[in-house]
Amino acid sequence: MADLRTFDLNLLIAFDLLMKERNVSRAAEKMFISQSAMSHVLQRLRQQLEDPLLVKTPAGMTPTPRALSLVAPVAAVLKEVEGLIRAPAPFDPANCRRAFNLAATDYVEALLLPKLAPHIARQAPGVDIHFKRTSSRFPLNALEQGEIDLILGFEVMLNPPKHLHCERLFDDYMVCVARIGHPLVNAGLTLEDYIDLPHILVSRTGASTGQVDSWLAEHGRERRVALTVSHFLSASLIVAQTDMVMAFPKRTAEQFAQTLPLQLAPLPLDLPHYDTVMIWHPLQDQDPANCWLRAEIRAACAALDH
Known part of the structure; x- marks a missing residue:
C-alpha cells in the first residue's frame, strides 16, 4: 500500500506526462531523461500505486481504469503546487487596495508626509497610510504581529532589537x-x-x-x-x-x-547628529507591498535635500 511518507511526489510529474503522451519515449523527452530512465520511473509508479497504469495493446500504450481515475486529480495537484511555488506577482500599486500602518513621531510625519502623501495619492489611489505615534517603548509586539508595517524615528531613541532590519534614511541635528x-x-x-x-x-x-x-x-x-x-x-x-x-x-x-x-x-552645545531610520520585521523583508512602500519612503527622504 502506498504511503505518503515514502511516496516520491516527483513521480506525479512523470505520471502526468505519461498520461498525456501515452508513450514512454516522448514522455522521457519532455522530462529531459533517457527512455530507459523513464521506463524505470514507470516501473516505480506501478510499484507505488500497485497498478500497471499503462498496458501495451495493438493501439499502443493504453491507460488502465485506475490510471484514468488519477489523471484529473494528479493534474489538479500539480497545478496547485505550481501556484504555491511560483514567485508572487509584482506589486501593482495602481490596483492595490490596502492600508499600511506606520509608527512614527510627529517629527517624521511633518517631514515625510508632504513628500510622500501626494506621490502615493497619484501612484496608488487605493492605498491608505495610517501614521501612529510611537509609544515610549519600542512597539515590538505590534511589529511582530503585523499590526505595524514600518517604524520610523531617531535610531538613538528607538534602539531597535538587533534581529530587525534597520536602514538609515537621513540625519539631523x-x-x-x-x-x-x-x-x-x-x-x-x-x-x-x-x-x-x-x-x-x-x-x-x-x-x-x-x-x-x-x-x-x-x-x-x-x-x-x-x-x-x-x-x-x-x-x-x-x-x-x-x-x-x-x-x-x-x-x-x-x-x-x-x-x-x-x-x-x-546650539552652543556639542550634541551628536541623529540618524532617522526605517525599521521592519524580517518576515516582511521580501513582501512585495512592503518592499514598494519602503522604496517610496526612501524616495521621499531623498527629496528632502532637493
Missing part, C-alpha cells in the same frame, strides 16, 4: 529656535546666554528633561524649563510669540520658519 527679533538669540549665542533663557521642552512622554538637559548635567550645568509640551507644533507657535526658546531638529525648524516668524541659531 538640533538648533536653537527663537522668535525673529529676540534680543539675545543670534549666531553668536553663548552657552551662558543660552542657559539663562526660558526654555520650552517638547516631551511626548511627559518627561521633565531631554537630551539638552542630559548634556548640561554631564557638564555640571542646568537650564530652566519654563514650559513642557507634547507637540512640536504648539511649541513653535509659543516660541514665535514669546522670548522662550527651544532646541529643535533643524529640518523641522526650517519647515516652521517658512510660515512662522522664527529664526534658527547654532
